[in-house]
Amino acid sequence: MEIGIDRDQSVSPKPSIRWGIVTTGMISQWFVEDIVLDRENAPVAHKIQCIGGRDMSRCEDFANKYCPGANPKLYDSYESVYNDPDVDVVYIGTPHAFHKQNMLDAIAAGKNILCEKAFTINAAEAKEVLEAAKAKNVYVHEAMWLRHRPLVHQLRKLLFDEKVIGDVYRTFADFALEIDISSLPPTSRYKDISLGAGTLLDTGIYSLTWAILTLDAGSPTNSERPLALGVQSHQEGIEVNTSILLHYPSTGRQGIITSTTQSNHNARPFCTIWGTNGFIEVEGPAASMPLSFTVYPKVEGDANAGPLERKGGKKYDFPQVGRGFIYEADNTALDVLAGRKESAIMPWSETLHVMEIMDSIRKQGDTFYPGHDEALEQSTGPVMQVLQRLGPLS
Numbered sequence: 001m002e003i004g005i006d007r008d009q010s011v012s013p014k015p016s017i018r019w020g021i022v023t024t025g026m027i028s029q030w031f032v033e034d035i036v037l038d039r040e041n042a043p044v045a046h047k048i049q050c051i052g053g054r055d056m057s058r059c060e061d062f063a064n065k066y067c068p069g070a071n072p073k074l075y076d077s078y079e080s081v082y083n084d085p086d087v088d089v090v091y092i093g094t095p096h097a098f099h100k101q102n103m104l105d106a107i108a109a110g111k112n113i114l115c116e117k118a119f120t121i122n123a124a125e126a127k128e129v130l131e132a133a134k135a136k137n138v139y140v141h142e143a144m145w146l147r148h149r150p151l152v153h154q155l156r157k158l159l160f161d162e163k164v165i166g167d168v169y170r171t172f173a174d175f176a177l178e179i180d181i182s183s184l185p186p187t188s189r190y191k192d193i194s195l196g197a198g199t200l201l202d203t204g205i206y207s208l209t210w211a212i213l214t215l216d217a218g219s220p221t222n223s224e225r226p227l228a229l230g231v232q233s234h235q236e237g238i239e240v241n242t243s244i245l246l247h248y249p250s251t252g253r254q255g256i257i258t259s260t261t262q263s264n265h266n267a268r269p270f271c272t273i274w275g276t277n278g279f280i281e282v283e284g285p286a287a288s289m290p291l292s293f294t295v296y297p298k299v300e301g302d303a304n305a306g307p308l309e310r311k312g313g314k315k316y317d318f319p320q321v322g323r324g325f326i327y328e329a330d331n332t333a334l335d336v337l338a339g340r341k342e343s344a345i346m347p348w349s350e351t352l353h354v355m356e357i358m359d360s361i362r363k364q365g366d367t368f369y370p371g372h373d374e375a376l377e378q379s380t381g382p383v384m385q386v387l388q389r390l391g392p393l394s
Contacts (some may be wrong), residue, residue: 014042017333018049020087020111021252022102024062027116028093032066034322035329043325044333048072049088052081082109089114089139089336093188096196097369100125103140107132110270112139115330118201119245121372123355126139130348139336141328141343142351146209147220147328153289155280160217165275165293172256173210173271175203175287178264181235190261191238196369198230198239200358204259206287208357211246211255214273220350224248226255232365235262239367281313289324292317
């Protein structure tokens with residue numbers, strides 16, 4: 001297979017990458033719409049080579065609506081995408097519960113992969129996939145698009161290199177999405193437990209990611225494992241509220257993380273980071289789509305004397321190009337073209353790190369997915385481990 005060869009050099013001298021799209025759902029629609037945008041300064045030319053789904057008519061509708069003029073091959077199976085010799089990277093946009101098998105099938109066919117978050121249902125499945133990828137020597141990357149945004153890189157630079165708010169000590173992050181679970185059909189991905197329904201894997205992972213990005217100064221390959229304490233609430237057997245407290249032992253930094261499907265009132269701002277010399281508010285429609293952040297100096301005064309007023313802050317705005325999937329798509333393409341097997345922004349170790357934290361929270365919150373979590377149900381969670389070490393409380 002020749003990767004990155006654009007046959008029509010007179011039209012586009014830049015390297016190209018050929019995508020195979022697995023499934024025609026909403027997230028795949030958004031991804032494809034973004035990567036076919038006409039961008040003058042794009043480092044890579046993205047080509048939709050083929051689209052695979054379980055319904056040929058939906059594939060046809062998808063191609064006509066989201067990548068008109070791309071002329072992709074259309075397949076009525078995912079396996080045909082994996083076996084297409086002209087595909088450089090497979091993008092997997094299926095529900096969480098299918099990710100493990102989808103990736104194992106693509107890996108068996110020797111394909112590089114960009115797979116939507118959450119990477120799998122649990123850490124054990126993630127390890128199985130990554131071991132298979134290592135054995136087959138293919139590239140695998142979890143599509144946490146948030147981490148690729150220029151806004152995030154600038155924010156971390158200001159926090160940890162320039163220390164614009166001093167020493168960070170606390171972060172709050174929230175993702176709220178109102179979904180009437182009771183009114184949904186049982187096949188909905190928001191209601192079907194077999195698809196991995198629940199807030200944590202779907203939206204809470206963004207809140208968790210904001211806490212990790214703003215509390216841990218280390219690189220993604222050298223993350224500190226925080227103590228994670230969590231509670232979860234359920235409706236009709238589906239997890240609808242998660243609240244997490246993170247604590248980083250080496251620094252004492254703490255994160256307060258929330259997600260819900262019982263309200264569409266996202267916190268405004270959805271993320272706030274406090275430091276010894278000020279604070280930063282991150283703004284945007286939701287935690288998955290940050291558009292700006294504002295750096296404020298520390299609020300001074302006596303709170304007992306009346307409300308304290310914040311002083312003027314410095315706002316950093318970032319242009320919105322599409323929905324923001326282009327950054328992870330470009331970085332994935334550049335990785336594959338360079339022969340790398342994992343992303344430096346979201347390496348395998350960080351995928352496992354996040355999956356293990358979410359396993360811990362689900363263990364504490366009694367959220368388990370049949371057919372996936374049998375081992376997790378039998379394990380001992382962190383709260384119980386602490387109580388066991390303390391011995392009888394009397």
